[in-house]
Amino acid sequence: MHISALFALLITTAALAGPAVAKDLDQAQALWLQGKRSQALEAVRQGLADNPNDARLRFAQAVMQMELGRTAEAEAGLVALTQDFPDLADPFNNLAVLYAARGALDPAREALEQAVRLQPDHVQAQENLGDVLLRLAARAYGQALRLSSGDTTALQLKLRHTEALIARAAPAKR
Structure with missing residues (x-):
């Protein structure tokens, strides 16, 4: 699954921000690109x-926290952003990435569906939604196999194909 790219975020948000915020974002971006992650934060x-x-x-802070592995802080910040700014798609997308990473697929799907409702052309949210739906499909096929008492050949094939797609997509994670 993909988070919103920090570099692109800082360039875009700095251009849209007021002078003081733009200065802070520019400084943070420069520090981040120099590898000075803690100073950027x-x-x-x-x-x-x-x-x-x-x-x-607030979004830049949450993304940096995600990149630094501070997932609890990032999640709290993203949840607050989705509540305070419910019309922004990126916090929902990034929150879904955190949910999916810990296996909470249903909340991840809900967050991604909201991101896509808000911004239908959000490529990362669309792709992440596809990834989560694949994992949900694999879960459903596995559950059907456990419950089935008849011929499971078709289910086994579906599960293998779905798991193969998931495995091929895994190395592309960022």
Whole structure:
């Protein structure tokens, strides 16, 4: 599954932001690209001290936390963003990535469906939704196999094909 690309995010949001927020995002981007991840996150935190309700800074913080493996913090930030800014697709997409990573496929599907409703041309959300639906299909086929008492040849074939698709897609994760 794919998260929203941080580099593209910072370029886009800096261009749309006011001067103070743009400066904070530009500084964070420069630090991030230099490999100074903790300092980049601190630059965003400083920006949030002055602009605590800025969606771009809050989203950048959550994405950085995801990249740094701070998933609980990232999830809390993304949940808050989906509540405070329910019309933004990217927080739903990234929240779904966290859900799917821990195997919570139903909430991941719901978050991705919301992202796609909000932004039907969101390529990453569409792809992530396909990935989650494949995993849900594999789960359903596996459950059907466990429950079946008859000929399971067709189910076994469907499950093998679905699992093969999932396995081929796995190396492309970012």
